[in-house]
Structures are given as C-alpha cells and as structure tokens.
Amino acid sequence: MSKNTPVAIEYQNVHKRFGGANCNAVDGVDLSINEGEFITILGSSGSGKTTLLKMTNRLLDPDSGNIVLFGENIRDVSPVQVRRRIGYVIQQVGLMPHMTVAQNIAIVPKLLRWDKKRIDSRVNELTALVGLEPSEFLIRYPAQLSGGQQQRIGLARALAVDPKIMLLDEPFGAIDAINRLNLQDELKRIHGGLKKTFLFVTHDINEALKLGTRVIVMNEGKVCQFDTPRNIVKNPADGFVESLIHSCREQEKFWEGLI
C-alpha cells in the first residue's frame, strides 16, 4: 500500500465482553485498514470475528477502545448515521420477504429520500452489476429466488447508496460449492471496480486467502496475525495459524492422493 492511501478503518485497543461471559469476545484489537483493501477476517466460531464486524457499524458497541472510520470516531456519530454509510451483508441475507427485489434494493435510497428517477436507475444498475437481468428479476419477491440469487440481491442492496465500506458476514456460508466459487469471483470483480474497503468474515481458510488482499486471523478474541495471504502461509505468526495452514495442507495431500 502506498503511503498516500487514507486509513479507512482503525480499531484502537477494542474490547468487548458479553454479559454472563467470563472472557472477552474481542480482546484488545488494534488494527488499521487502508481504503480500497479487501480484508478477510478468518476464525472459527467464537473467535470474535463477527463481534468485531458488528461493532464497526455499531450493531454492537465496544466496552472500551475506539473505532475510527476515515478519521471520525464512530462513538460521536449516531448508530443510524453510521449504518447508512456502511453496506452490510449477512449469511441469512435478510431480504424483506414482503418487498420485491426492486423495493429491497431501494430501501436505503428511500430512507435517504432520493428522487424516484435516481432510485430506479440505481436499482437497474446494481442488479446488472451483481449479474442478474433487471427486467426479469426486479418484480420478483425473495421467495421466488434461489439462495445464490438472494445473496446477489443482498449484495446489490448493501451497495445501493455507494458506501465506502462494506461489511460482509459469511455471505456465502449457506451457498453450494460451485455457486460459491462464482460468487467469490464476482465479488472480487465488484471490489476491483469500485475501490471500496471490504471487510469479509469467513471461517473458510480457502475463501479467506483467495479473496483477501490482507487477512486477519482471529482466535479467542485476539488477532493472531494480520498480513497478506502469502506472508501468512510463509511465516505463520503462532501455533494457531500454523495449525490452520497445516489442516489445509493435509486436505491438499488427500486430494493429491486421489489423483
């Protein structure tokens, strides 16, 4: 990264503990992410990766520490304002079942009171961007879409008001292997074309290393390593990262044995 690239997201010693738990869900995370990066956060369930993501758009608030987006501490911005500036995609998609595809994509533009013409053209543009034919899909209801199509619309909806930051929480976790590969490629293409900062949570090491320009490996609330995929594979920072890579390699051997 060049030194002129502005910092998009900064986590400053962020802690979070849930009521009733006896250890921190997120434990002293200190990171800085540049604009335009595609960051993947890799970790197993309970590693704190989703908690870190949800604190970024204030669905959760940290107990201590600060999160700064483009120089602005989000504590000082109302949760609603923060969220409208950030795209958010989850595994379950969460399309509104009572709204058509077009209405779903138009939710945030409508909240921001865009005029109808601008909304319509944006909706068309986005549907095409995620690889679906607008004339065919815009009038459908979510129940009429396949899982992969629903997630494409989820993506389009999150991109609606052109947010500088996108948060994606295991968006392809419930999608079959072949479609997942397609969607990964398309997401990479979309990211490359838009110059946005993506924060992508996954528990799939292949997905994390394939998509991320840099990868955050998390375990038990702490960041084990934050580096490029190449460096992580070459120089695992600790035993945990090493075991992750080892498990992946084992699988590779299994595959090679089949050939």
Place this chain on the structure above:
Amino acid sequence: MQEIWANIIRYFDNNMDAYFAMLRQHIGISLRVLIISTIIGLSTGILCVIFKKQQKWIITLFQTLRIIPSLAILVLSIRFLGIGMGPAIAALTFLAIPPILMNTVAGLEKVSLFVLETAKGMGMTPLQVWLKVRLPLAFPMILAGIKTATVEIVASATIAALIGAGGLGQIIFQGLSTRQTELLLIGGISVAIMSLGAVLPLNLLDRFLQRYRNI
C-alpha cells in the same frame, strides 16, 4: 313451507323499519367494538413484545379469558356493569381483545431476527424498523386475529341482546320464546349473512397482502 314464506313476507310488511333499526344497531355495535378492541389488542400486543417480562402473565390472563364461555362473560357483565349499550360494548370488547392480542404477539415474534438485524444494519431507526418491517410482516397474522375477533363480535353481539344491546339477536330470542319459525329464520339468516359478509372482505385483504408468500 308456503306458510312460513308467507309469514316472513308478512313480518317484513309490518316490521320493515324495526328490522332495519335492529340491523343498524347490530352493525353499529359490532363496528364500534371491533375498532376499540383492535386498538387495545394491537397496542397491548406491541407493548407485550417490547416489555417481555410482563408478557407471560398478560398472555396467560387473556388465554384463560378466551376459554371462559362467552355467555358467562356477557352475563357476568350485567352484574358488574349493568344493562344497556355501554355495558354490552365493554363486555364484547373484553371478548374480542384476546384473539387480536395473541395474534399480534405471535405475528411480531415470528418475524425473522435476521430480517430485523439487516433492517437495523441498513440504518433504519428503531421506529422505521417497526413501521416498515416488523408490523408489515406481522400484519397477516394480526389480520387473522381481527378476523377471529370479528366472528366472535358478531356472534356475541347477537347474544348481547339479552343484556340490552339490541340488534338482530332480539329477533332470534323472540322467535325462541314464541316458537315462531319465521322469526328464527329471519334472525338466523340475517346474522349468518352479516358474519360471513364481515369475514369476506378481510379474507380478500388477506389474500392481497400475502401475495408475496406463495407465487
């Protein structure tokens, strides 16, 4: 058969005005009760969902209320509220609240947590989440509750003739005590048509609102 038919015609010849007055009374009281009980049931249901702690005993209370035969509640209201239009409205409202309240709570709780979270994540204010997402998605269930309540209201309003509510029930009760078949038929058919007529538009509305479910 012919005799009954002749008697029905004679009844309408002599009592046209009285009949329509009772019909108006019946519709009037039913509509008023429906509006009041919808407002109370819906708002209590929403409060129940917001204040989870109180929810359980309120629901148990109304569930029990629903089990008690309606005649018992109507008769009991005479003792506590007296006879006439006002007490009748109060008693009928009491009977109509449970289905609306219960369905409101069930409908609101059934809305998927993921849908609510994404709505919040997109930057909807809590009020917007309620108005644009949660209530619209719960509405079919709420409507089903209103439908059940409507049937209950029209039925109980008929019996409420006993406690001075007026309405078409008077024709039936007069028919029962004087054994006049034509009165039983006129009253029975009128009430049946009114109940079915009230449910029909609600069914159509329901089908229209649920079109996103099964296409």
Place this chain on the structure above:
Amino acid sequence: MELLQFAQRNYSLLLRALSEHIQMVLISLILSILLAGLLTIVAMFFKRIGTLITHLFSIVYSVPSIALFALMIPMLGIGRNTAITVLVLYNQFILLRNFITGLNEVDPAIVEAATGMGMTRTQLIFKVRVPLSLKPIFVGMRLALISTIAVAVIAAFIGAGGIGLLVTIGLETGNNNRVLWGVILSAVLGIVVNATLVFIEKKIN
C-alpha cells in the same frame, strides 16, 4: 355467602346441570372426532375434496352459534339432539384444520424415505403420517373440546339443558344466584379441562 347457601340448598340441581353438560359435550366430541377422522381420510386421498370440505366447514364455523341453532330448529325441532348436531358441525372446521395440516406437515424427507421403502399410500398415512402428527391431532381435539363446552352453554336456549339452563332460567326468573352458578360452573369447567389437557400434552412430549 349467599352463593354458598344456594349451592348447599340446590346442589343436586347444580350437579345435574353439570352432568347433563358433560354428557352433551362428550357425545358431541366423540361424534365430531369420528366424522372428522373419516373426512380427513377422504381428504388425504382426494386433495380437492379435502379443500372443498374445509372451505365449506370454515363457512359454517363463521356462522354465529346462536344463529345456527335458530336455523336448525325449523328442520330438527328443539332439544339436545339439535344441539349435538350443531356442535358436531361446528367442530368439523377446528378438527379438520388441525388434522389435515398436521398430517400434511410431516417432514417430507420421512415421507420420501417411507415411500422409497415401498409403503403404499394407505400404509404411509397410518404408519407414518398419523403417528408423527399425534401432537396437532391432540391439540385439535383439545380446542374442539373447549369450544364445545362454551357453545353447549348457549344450547340451553334451544332446550338442550346443561349449565346454560341455570343461566337462562336464572335470567328469566331474576334469580341471581342461579345465573352466577351457571357462570362459575361453565368457566371452571372450561379452565379445568383445558389445564388438564395442556398438562397431558406436555407430559406426552
């Protein structure tokens, strides 16, 4: 106090009302379940007829009971049999709705597995669908029973006797205690029966 004295003096009257009521309810319930069971089996084999029957009974169900009673009198006269007829008709919608949706909502994977093992349609219904939907079937019966207890109170107006008779005669003669006992017995009967059945439901699970 006065209420208790009335009960002491008239306990045989109250007991008779209660037993008449329970008899009427039980006869209606048994007939209702037999009829609904038969219709459900028909509905399982002929989907179209099933939907038609359910729609028909949903219309019957939206007719207020007192109106249905009134309409039956010219055909069947007054008395307990007319009341039982109406109660059975009324119950069909409650029972059919629970029976049919219960049977249809059995996990499709299990149905497919059973079909794959070579079960006939009849075997599928009785060996798979029925045993796996006992819960909704039981819930349907409970709801029907509670509704029958309540509607049977109104049946007193057409001379069917039971708890409702305490209320109707009490109202006519201005006997407050009689009315109140009618109210108490009907409310308690409904609540106790419901609580017992809910308890059994939980035990079975």
